[in-house]
Amino acid sequence: MTLTPPANSWASYPDAEGRFGEFGGRYVAETLMPLVLELNRAYEAAKADPAFATELGGYMTHYVGRPSPLYFAERLTAHFGGAKIYFKRDELNHTGAHKINNCMGQILLAHRMGKTRIIAETGAGQHGVATATVCARFGLPCVVYMGATDVERQKPNVFRMNLLGAEVRPVTSGTGTLKDAMNEAMRDWVTNVSDTYYLIGTAAGPHPYPAMVRDFQSVIGTEARSQMLEAEGRLPDVVVACIGGGSNAIGLFHPFLADESVRMVGVEAAGHGIETGLHAASLTGGRPGVLHGNKTYLLQDQDGQIIDAHSISAGLDYPGIGPEHAFLHDTGRATYVSSTDAEALEGFKLCAELEGIIPALEPAHAIPRVGEIAREIGKGGIVLMNLCGRGDKDIFTVADALGRTI
Amino acid sequence: MTVARIDARFAKLKAEGRAAFIAYVMAGDPGIETSFDILKGLPAAGADLIELGFPFSDPMAEGVPIQKASLRSLKCGMTLAKTLGLVSRFREADQTTPLILMGYLNPVMSYGFARFAEDAAAAGVDGVIIVDCPPEEAGPLADALDETKVALIRLATPTTDDARLQVVVQRTSGFVYYVSVAGVTGANSAAAADISPAVQRVRKASGLPVAVGFGIRTPEQAAAVAKIADAAVVGSALVDEIAAELDRNLSAHEGVASKVLAKAVSLSSAVAAVTSAERIG
Structure with missing residues (x-):
């Protein structure tokens, strides 16, 4: 290797x-x-x-403070009782996100x-x-x-x-x-x-733009790949990231695309639930169309009118997705799942309480799915998640959702 | 008829030595029946050609008037299929006025290019302008439209240089739409002196009539454009009549059609009053 x-x-x-x-x-x-x-x-x-x-x-x-650390989330790993969970700590960048x-x-x-x-x-x-x-x-x-x-x-x-x-x-x-x-x-x-x-x-x-933004964000996956080889002597089994437009996910995925053993999983925002129609999961609940300069999967009605996305996380609240993710989805190279608002809140609390890291609501969507994957592949496996932003900006939204006043 | 109807209309105008007045309205704005009343009244109000917008939820190139028109239209349940229905009804009474559909690609892609081309031709659509479909992306749509002889009308803009103009005019027919200002619809206006050389450049590169639009709001501006181009397009100023009338009388649409058509008469009269001696080109 x-x-x-x-x-x-x-x-x-x-x-x-x-x-x-x-x-x-x-x-x-x-x-x-x-x-x-x-x-x-x-x-x-x-x-x-x-x-x-x-x-x-x-x-x-x-200025940005790179490379960001690769961190073994030991207590979260113990909580889920499966594969080792690592975070790529892009929330530690200057300005608090990727x-x-x-x-x-x-x-x-x-x-x-x-x-x-x-x-x-x-x-x-x-x-x-x-x-x-x-x-x-x-x-x-x-x-x-x-x-x-x-x-x-x-x-x-x-x-x-x-x-x-x-x-x-x-x-x-x-x-x-x-x-x-x-x-x-x-x-x-x-x-x-x-x-x-x-x-x-x-x-x-x-x-x-899609290629250029991917290239600039690929520093995430490039660093994580070599950091993982240094820490574990091998590649992760699965890499996971949340997806709105998909820039943090493509930045993590792209340097691993040719590593056939590495599964990649994107987590879209399911809002109130895919079945309610109030969500932001373009790949799970949309179909191909053209918006904002590119052809990709979009939330749209029968007439091709764009449907509003819904998510507790403003950063995922977008009815489309980057075209490279649409391609990775159709080719099967990456799989795309989703988490609801409620699941994201659970992930948010778990991460704060077990790891002492308050995540942004966006990557909090990935945590429940990371837990499932860790259990699925079991001890001896490695899951790498991009913790792409910190949650300071979300404390009012979370307090509101939890029925608390600050 | 299709593209032939556009060619016939421009040939007739040329023989008469005058420029065309092209009226733009949004299908379904402010209601389906009211917009049909406007549409069927436009030829008598002096519209030589009609551009009929079909609504899209995210009209990125539009200024506020047409954004709002689009939302009003969607609110009353307008779709691309129903827009084609309006055109069919219009054609029952009018076989000669060219009608161009104008809008964004996604509703057309959702409808299916081949099915759209067939249904548009059958309804009596003569040309199509798709704002967010530059020549590089137009292949599949152009192939479908060619099958049914519906013109794919292209846009040239102040940022289109000579090299790019050669790309823009490929596979186009009917006329070329020159966007006179860099910007959204219904906002800034360009000076006729700036538009004139561009029109001549586009005319020479395409061998087609050139219509000028964006920022033409008054009869005076329309007349100035009629002196230097083959057609003057007015949209936002007509659509604004709808908004103003709705502001006065929120629920009823009575009187809306007559206001829009009166505005169209004032604009078309100004264009028609330009004599061939006053015109360049």
């Missing part, structure tokens, strides 16, 4: 048109087409430039492209905070679009973005959640084509 992952035929995706099998692509208004093509050229040039990797690596080490990995990469790219204004969408606010952070660091004005519903339920993050100098624009169009924030960011971009860089937070959108 070497530290270098084996040759990865999965790494040949997407193709030149941005397709992962039938998914992905560039479904944007003509006004934006020259911009996404220009972005693709700029990203390819940056990838080929060793100076870009060196610069990014420097910020990852000294989102900064991608923002740091894209802000350096925006800088190289000479863009002078940054826009972003955010759901839970973690991507908005990470974007506001890098904009402050590089002295660029920043506008963050956030659904009015999310502004209300993620007040701490709104305040953090304001402290970092970003303007948060509440979006009331549509249903005032993440998808509407993304619509509004697209409207801004189409209006301000010359100076504005759209810093998308998840592994979705028109090509090259």
Whole structure:
């Protein structure tokens, strides 16, 4: 076993048109087409430039705080009584989530492209905070679009973005959640084509965003893979991550794709339960369609109208999923399951009480499924979960759900 | 008829030496029957062609007026299938006014491209504009539409340079829609002096008539565009008449159709008043 992952035929995706099998692509208004093509050229040039990797690596080490630790969750392991459970501790990054990995990469790219204004969408606010952070660091004005519903339920993050100098624009169009924030960011971009860089937070959108965000997030899986080899002398049996748009999951999965022995499991948000229709599980409860620049699985009705997602976690509250996950789902390379709001709350409490780590509600969705998998594969097995964010932002939501007042 | 109906209409306009007035309205806004009253009244109100929007939950390229129109339309149960039903009824009385459907890809993909092409042609649709389907992604839809001779009308924009324009005009017919400003519908307006060279560029590259839209709200603006392009498209200003009338009288739709059609008359009259001597191209 070497530290270098084996040759990865999965790494040949997407193709030149941005397709992962039938998914992905560039479904944007003509006004934006020259911009996404220009972005693709700029990203390819940056990838080929060793100076870009060196610069990014420097910020990852000294600003973001990478590598994040690989941590053996001993008490959680004992609680479930099965395989060893490891956490990849991306909640320890600067700003408290994996989102900064991608923002740091894209802000350096925006800088190289000479863009002078940054826009972003955010759901839970973690991507908005990470974007506001890098904009402050590089002295660029920043506008963050956030659904009015999310502004209300993620007040701490709104305040953090304001402290970092970003303007948060509440979006009331549509249903005032993440998808509407993304619509509004697209409207801004189409209006301000010359100076504005759209810093998308998840592994979705028109090509090259899904591939680019994946590449910037792959630091998670690349580190975890070598850390696991160092700690255990072997690869994990299963890697698990929560999925909204899917950026933390693809970042964990991608460096393991060619390791055939490694199973990968994505956990979508089942909200009140898949059967109720009030959920955010695009793969489990949706079908292929086109939204926000890419073809992927979407929650939609018979007429192709997008249905609102529902999740206790604002970060998973999105009716689509990154196109590479749609592809991994259809090819069977990864499997996708779900956890309800109630299960996520259980996971949240377990993690806090047994490990002394208050997780974000997003990765809390993965914990119940990690427990099942650990029992299923039994002692001697290894499960690796990406703990992609910390839960400070969620304490009000959790208190509310538990019927407590702070 | 299909694309031939568009060609015949532009040939007739050319012979008369005038530009077209294209009216955009949203199917099902503010109610299915009211929107049918608007649709059937548009030819008499001077619409040389009609763009009929079909609603989508996430209209990313639209400004507030058409976003709201889309939501009103969805609220009354409008679908792509029912939009085609409206077109069939429109065709019972009008065989000559070209009708273009305009909207987003997902409802069409959900309907199925082949079935859509057949049903659209059967209903009397002549062309289709899909905002979020650039040429690179249009292959499967274009193949289906070619089978039934429905035009796939492309958009060119201020960000479309000469090299890209060659890509944009491939496999297009009917006319080319020039989006006069970088932005959403119904927001900013471009100056005629800026639009004119772009129109000539698109006309030369495509060999097709060029319609100009986005940001044309007043009869004066429509007349200015009629001097330099083959057609002026007005959407948000018509849709705003619906919103304003609903604000005055929340429940009843009476009077909505006549307000929209009166606005269409004022716009079409201004376009028709532009003489061939005043026009470039």
